[in-house]
Amino acid sequence: MDAEIIAVGSELLTPHHTDTNSLFLTDKLNQVGIEVRLKTIVGDDRERLASVFRAALGRSKLIILTGGLGPTEDDLNREVVAQVLALPLREVPEIRLRLERVFKRLGRTMSENNLRQAQIPEGAVGLENQNGTAPGIWIEHEGVIVLLLPGPPRELEPMFESACLPRLISLAVGDRIRTRVLKVVGLPESEVDQRIAPIYKPYANPATTILAVSGSIEVHLRAHAASEEAADALLAELADKIELDLGDHVFSAHGETLEEVVGMFLGMKEKTLAVAESCTGGLLAERLTRAPGSSNFFLGGALCYSDALKTRLAGVAPKLLEEHGAVSKPVARAMAEGIRKNTGAAIGVGITGIAGPDGGTPEKPVGLVFVSLADERGTQVREFRFPGDRARVRLWATQAALEIIRRRVRS
Amino acid sequence: MDAEIIAVGSELLTPHHTDTNSLFLTDKLNQVGIEVRLKTIVGDDRERLASVFRAALGRSKLIILTGGLGPTEDDLNREVVAQVLALPLREVPEIRLRLERVFKRLGRTMSENNLRQAQIPEGAVGLENQNGTAPGIWIEHEGVIVLLLPGPPRELEPMFESACLPRLISLAVGDRIRTRVLKVVGLPESEVDQRIAPIYKPYANPATTILAVSGSIEVHLRAHAASEEAADALLAELADKIELDLGDHVFSAHGETLEEVVGMFLGMKEKTLAVAESCTGGLLAERLTRAPGSSNFFLGGALCYSDALKTRLAGVAPKLLEEHGAVSKPVARAMAEGIRKNTGAAIGVGITGIAGPDGGTPEKPVGLVFVSLADERGTQVREFRFPGDRARVRLWATQAALEIIRRRVRS
Numbered sequence: 001m002d003a004e005i006i007a008v009g010s011e012l013l014t015p016h017h018t019d020t021n022s023l024f025l026t027d028k029l030n031q032v033g034i035e036v037r038l039k040t041i042v043g044d045d046r047e048r049l050a051s052v053f054r055a056a057l058g059r060s061k062l063i064i065l066t067g068g069l070g071p072t073e074d075d076l077n078r079e080v081v082a083q084v085l086a087l088p089l090r091e092v093p094e095i096r097l098r099l100e101r102v103f104k105r106l107g108r109t110m111s112e113n114n115l116r117q118a119q120i121p122e123g124a125v126g127l128e129n130q131n132g133t134a135p136g137i138w139i140e141h142e143g144v145i146v147l148l149l150p151g152p153p154r155e156l157e158p159m160f161e162s163a164c165l166p167r168l169i170s171l172a173v174g175d176r177i178r179t180r181v182l183k184v185v186g187l188p189e190s191e192v193d194q195r196i197a198p199i200y201k202p203y204a205n206p207a208t209t210i211l212a213v214s215g216s217i218e219v220h221l222r223a224h225a226a227s228e229e230a231a232d233a234l235l236a237e238l239a240d241k242i243e244l245d246l247g248d249h250v251f252s253a254h255g256e257t258l259e260e261v262v263g264m265f266l267g268m269k270e271k272t273l274a275v276a277e278s279c280t281g282g283l284l285a286e287r288l289t290r291a292p293g294s295s296n297f298f299l300g301g302a303l304c305y306s307d308a309l310k311t312r313l314a315g316v317a318p319k320l321l322e323e324h325g326a327v328s329k330p331v332a333r334a335m336a337e338g339i340r341k342n343t344g345a346a347i348g349v350g351i352t353g354i355a356g357p358d359g360g361t362p363e364k365p366v367g368l369v370f371v372s373l374a375d376e377r378g379t380q381v382r383e384f385r386f387p388g389d390r391a392r393v394r395l396w397a398t399q400a401a402l403e404i405i406r407r408r409v410r411s
Numbered sequence: 412m413d414a415e416i417i418a419v420g421s422e423l424l425t426p427h428h429t430d431t432n433s434l435f436l437t438d439k440l441n442q443v444g445i446e447v448r449l450k451t452i453v454g455d456d457r458e459r460l461a462s463v464f465r466a467a468l469g470r471s472k473l474i475i476l477t478g479g480l481g482p483t484e485d486d487l488n489r490e491v492v493a494q495v496l497a498l499p500l501r502e503v504p505e506i507r508l509r510l511e512r513v514f515k516r517l518g519r520t521m522s523e524n525n526l527r528q529a530q531i532p533e534g535a536v537g538l539e540n541q542n543g544t545a546p547g548i549w550i551e552h553e554g555v556i557v558l559l560l561p562g563p564p565r566e567l568e569p570m571f572e573s574a575c576l577p578r579l580i581s582l583a584v585g586d587r588i589r590t591r592v593l594k595v596v597g598l599p600e601s602e603v604d605q606r607i608a609p610i611y612k613p614y615a616n617p618a619t620t621i622l623a624v625s626g627s628i629e630v631h632l633r634a635h636a637a638s639e640e641a642a643d644a645l646l647a648e649l650a651d652k653i654e655l656d657l658g659d660h661v662f663s664a665h666g667e668t669l670e671e672v673v674g675m676f677l678g679m680k681e682k683t684l685a686v687a688e689s690c691t692g693g694l695l696a697e698r699l700t701r702a703p704g705s706s707n708f709f710l711g712g713a714l715c716y717s718d719a720l721k722t723r724l725a726g727v728a729p730k731l732l733e734e735h736g737a738v739s740k741p742v743a744r745a746m747a748e749g750i751r752k753n754t755g756a757a758i759g760v761g762i763t764g765i766a767g768p769d770g771g772t773p774e775k776p777v778g779l780v781f782v783s784l785a786d787e788r789g790t791q792v793r794e795f796r797f798p799g800d801r802a803r804v805r806l807w808a809t810q811a812a813l814e815i816i817r818r819r820v821r822s
Binding site for chain 1: 422423424426427428429430431433434435437438441446447448449450451452453454456459462463466470562621622631633636671676685686688691692693694695699700701703704705706709711712713714715716717719720723725743753754755767768769801802
């Protein structure tokens with residue numbers, strides 16, 4: 001079954017907004033074997049919406065409209081859909097009662113406008129909204145399913161999962177679609193593609209896409225088959241071959257982030273970690289503590305943006321700073337060793353570099369970063385030269401640090 | 412003049428991708444008075460693309476197609492547009508020469524497929540691509556302008572700005588559109604709306620939209636007028652009234668982020684800052700150091716995730732931790748005062764709280780956060796209870812800290 005999605009709302013046509021509901025819907029639809037073939041974004045405009053909806057009726061068996069179910073004059077979806085399908089709108093007493101109860105609970109009086117939300121096209125089914133007033137609407141009409149869903153994601157998502165997906169699964173006759181994402185670190189996108197193209201090219205199913213996503217390379221595999229098990233088997237066959245080739249550059253085969261993988265290893269090995277960050281300004285610690293449970297392995301550390309704090313908090317000898325400068329191998333080494341000693345962590349990590357755009361010199365250009373790791377086996381320091389702007393240099397520097405930790409604790 | 416945008420590419424119909432070129436195009440088009448009325452996203456599918464393009468021809472005077480200009484069989488835009496407009500494709504010798512030069516420089520041989528990129532519909536104009544091989548195409552046909560632009564943003568953006576915008580400006584007869592964003596902190600969205608609705612409601616032009624964006628409330632104003640100056644005057648009139656009402660809750664009237672405003676104030680007042688972060692794990696420091704030049708005011712600080720590091724790095728007395736627990740007013744106070752003393756900063760800021768999802772108790776629930784600020788005038792501590800998940804609690808905690816710093820250094 002093919003679907004198309006029509007996102008309705010004038011705000012979605014400004015430079016500041018993009019429709020993201022369709023990404024959620026596509027993911028869920030794909031999982032039950034429904035492909036999204038077309039997406040349209042249209043403003044709160046009766047005529048254009050009607051024209052777009054009419055065109056959709058001519059080509060798709062499942063049409064999902066999002067937004068436009070509110071109580072105001074701008075919210076046209078109910079009316080336009082009913083009009084194009086030539087179905088009269090009828091007030092549903094249960095929905096009206098529910099609306100009245102909600103307004104009473106909120107201590108607000110219900111206006112005439114709000115009653116519009118109790119109206120649905122004749123023969124349609126109202127879908128309960130657990131997080132808002134606008135009910136969704138499920139219409140089956142001359143072989144086409146039309147779904148009207150509220151715009152706010154926290155209303156749309158639970159409604160779609162609980163009220164729509166089960167019905168669609170029972171109707172979907174197509175293949176099941178399953179996906180798998182391999183995340184790769186330490187290789188550029190072009191090299192990943194060059195290495196694995198001979199492996200994935202012979203496969204039309206699964207289809208393979210390679211993406212660069214915030215410091216990692218992601219290999220997306222997407223298989224379709226009559227059953228989920230068969231699709232998973234297709235994924236496993238290709239994924240195993242790719243993993244074998246890329247080896248330990250693959251840090252995740254089930255969606256975990258690099259910081260989650262590092263946290264998992266540290267937890268398993270019962271190793272504690274402390275960091276001393278200069279040019280990354282806390283980004284490494286912030287990433288490590290994003291996931292719950294990070295207090296099991298992360299002790300904390302020093303934000304030593306100034307030279308004085310490199311000495312005061314991370315124990316870097318002033319002489320080293322004078323002799324080699326803050327962005328240098330010896331200082332990076334001292335930061336990792338110093339923060340380890342100062343905190344009693346099993347592993348100390350240091351980052352010092354020039355994030356830019358200012359502060360670079362011919363000898364020490366913007367993008368030069370030293371990352372160090374100290375543990376009971378000794379200290380390693382690596383030098384990097386990252387391209388790109390300040391945000392990219394900072395991101396890549398933390399990515400390099402996480403990868404160095406991963407390799408150290410994994411072995 | 413009204414425009415519509417058709418983004419072409421099967422990858423844009425997966426759960427992982429969204430069309431962002433249209434946001435850039437919308438922004439630029441708006442600036443010269445052209446409104447985007449409809450956006451369509453369609454896969455690499457000849458029939459659907461033709462149907463969508465035909466529908467667009469029936470309603471819009473400017474149609475921009477993005478993507479689908481590559482050298483492969485999947486890239487259909489040239490052919491489909493030529494076919495629907497009934498224009499033959501002709502090879503342009505200059506484009507062919509340019510392609511040959513590019514391939515020679517890269518040391519690659521040009522395949523037959525690549526020659527497709529030298530073909531454009533009869534009567535059309537090729538647009539030079541400074542960052543790739545695919546030229547853009549400008550077609551004027553029976554009163555409609557059709558633009559074919561390459562998909563990669565780094566190819567599309569300079570091409571649109573240098574080759575398309577000047578032509579469109581000379582053709583656009585509509586109003587100029589200008590926008591202004593007021594950023595508000597410390598008030599919930601509903602209260603912002605309640606307070607300023609009586610001010611903006613009487614104005615149809617500028618149009619006003621209120622958005623909640625990562626910890627701030629943004630008031631977007633959008634005015635159109637015959638000239639940029641006239642539109643700016645309309646914006647200024649309404650913006651001044653809104654700013655007068657919301658007072659110092661408005662922290663930015665020209666797009667700066669809260670951390671940029673705080674950095675600006677600290678720089679102006681020549682005050683240095685150090686932080687001691689617990690539950691935010693470095694996010695406050697990371698935000699403060701995102702912008703270049705932060706080393707002028709930010710010294711660094713302590714990531715004191717563990718209790719031991721609260722004592723070791725931020726000088727919190729172990730007795731305080733035992734008596735009151737790490738998430739408490741006295742510990743927050745000691746963190747700000749301790750990190751100030753330990754670093755010699757003019758201002759010390761402390762954050763301690765329970766970001767969740769675990770670690771909450773009935774007395775100290777998830778979302779409880781204490782933010783403290785110590786300077787030469789004394790120490791203040793504020794208690795917050797933030798709703799939402801871990802990421803939201805951490806974001807709001809840093810937002811609260813930045814706002815406390817802003818208010819202190821501004822006065």
